[in-house]
Amino acid sequence: MNLLQLTTIATAVCVLWPAYSHTTQEEAHPESARCSCNRFASSPATEEGFCSSLEHKRGFGSAKHAIIIGLDGLGSLYLENATSFLPNIASFFAEGSTTLRGRCQMPAWSAPNWAAVITGMGPEESGVRYNTWTPPRQDKTSDSTASVLPPISGAGKIPETMWRVAKQQRGQLVTAVAHAWDWIHYLVEPDTVDMEVRGHGNDTSCIDAMCGFIVRHRPHLMFLHLDGVDVSGHAYYWGSPEYYSASKAADGYVGRVMAALAGAGLLNDTLVILTADHGGFRDNHGDFNEANIFVPVLLRGPGVRRGHALSRYVSNRDIAPSMLHALGLLPGQYMVGRVLEEAFE
Numbered sequence: 001m002n003l004l005q006l007t008t009i010a011t012a013v014c015v016l017w018p019a020y021s022h023t024t025q026e027e028a029h030p031e032s033a034r035c036s037c038n039r040f041a042s043s044p045a046t047e048e049g050f051c052s053s054l055e056h057k058r059g060f061g062s063a064k065h066a067i068i069i070g071l072d073g074l075g076s077l078y079l080e081n082a083t084s085f086l087p088n089i090a091s092f093f094a095e096g097s098t099t100l101r102g103r104c105q106m107p108a109w110s111a112p113n114w115a116a117v118i119t120g121m122g123p124e125e126s127g128v129r130y131n132t133w134t135p136p137r138q139d140k141t142s143d144s145t146a147s148v149l150p151p152i153s154g155a156g157k158i159p160e161t162m163w164r165v166a167k168q169q170r171g172q173l174v175t176a177v178a179h180a181w182d183w184i185h186y187l188v189e190p191d192t193v194d195m196e197v198r199g200h201g202n203d204t205s206c207i208d209a210m211c212g213f214i215v216r217h218r219p220h221l222m223f224l225h226l227d228g229v230d231v232s233g234h235a236y237y238w239g240s241p242e243y244y245s246a247s248k249a250a251d252g253y254v255g256r257v258m259a260a261l262a263g264a265g266l267l268n269d270t271l272v273i274l275t276a277d278h279g280g281f282r283d284n285h286g287d288f289n290e291a292n293i294f295v296p297v298l299l300r301g302p303g304v305r306r307g308h309a310l311s312r313y314v315s316n317r318d319i320a321p322s323m324l325h326a327l328g329l330l331p332g333q334y335m336v337g338r339v340l341e342e343a344f345e
Contacts, residue, residue, distance in 0.1 A: 059344030073230025075279020096300030
């Protein structure tokens with residue numbers, strides 16, 4: 001290449017570069033242009049509003065209501081042997097998208113895993129590693145020691161929950177939480193939950209309260225935790241006759257929730273996700289094996305594929321982002337789980 005050719009190329013670059021450099025992101029990548037609707041601009045996670053492509057992802061905004069039914073201790077290896085006498089849980093396999101190979105977090109204990117379900121974060125993000133976790137002191141001094149790492153949402157705070165994310169984006173949403181294991185109360189902030197019932201080990205009080213609230217107030221985002229299956233596993237052993245008897249009782253509670261949704265006229269508009277925090281072996285849990293780690297992640301509701309087996313890797317961190325997605329909301333900025341897009345039509 002001679003000097004004249006090099007001079008010609010350099011001149012062309014000088015002429016064309018200003019025009020190219022002023023090309024906007026939207027012009028260069030129209031598929032990623034921001035949506036101008038700015039519906040949830042007040043959310044820290046969205047700032048300037050929705051990306052237009054998000055609204056066309058499968059399942060986005062498919063539901064008006066969503067509920068997680070959490071059955072503590074219902075391991076997949078035990079559930080797959082029991083669907084013949086658990087008709088309400090079994091109906092998810094015909095009516096929805098399901099896997100019995102969802103994975104819980106390690107250690108396979110309740111606190112890290114219910115935190116994962118509620119926040120979309122694992123222990124390394126939420127800071128919840130053990131059942132002894134309690135919220136940090138508000139003066140932040142408890143986060144200053146070498147042995148304590150705060151959640152990625154900030155020192156002196158609890159991990160950001162799905163109900164906080166939902167309220168930030170759409171403040172008029174009605175949220176409801178009922179839990180038999182009282183530790184879950186640590187993740188409930190008064191300004192984010194409209195109804196909380198602390199069952200203190202009583203599953204019946206939780207189911208009565210949630211079903212009543214569904215009929216009276218038609219909540220949008222719900223979380224129901226029941227403890228009887230886990231209690232029976234510890235008292236006897238996982239897979240014992242007593243364990244399966246407790247599982248059958250839990251199945252009846254699932255039926256009551258579905259009946260309450262139907263009675264309120266909400267069933268066809270509600271995404272229902274059924275899951276557990278861990279399985280177990282003998283009379284305990286926590287180890288890294290299939291009996292402990294595999295949990296059900298079962299989805300059914302509007303826009304969910306029917307009779308579909310989820311074949312991709314599924315973690316319980318994926319539940320909160322998927323719930324919000326179905327409600328037409330963005331995942332929280334700290335959530336590391338993914339939306340289970342393949343579960344939707």
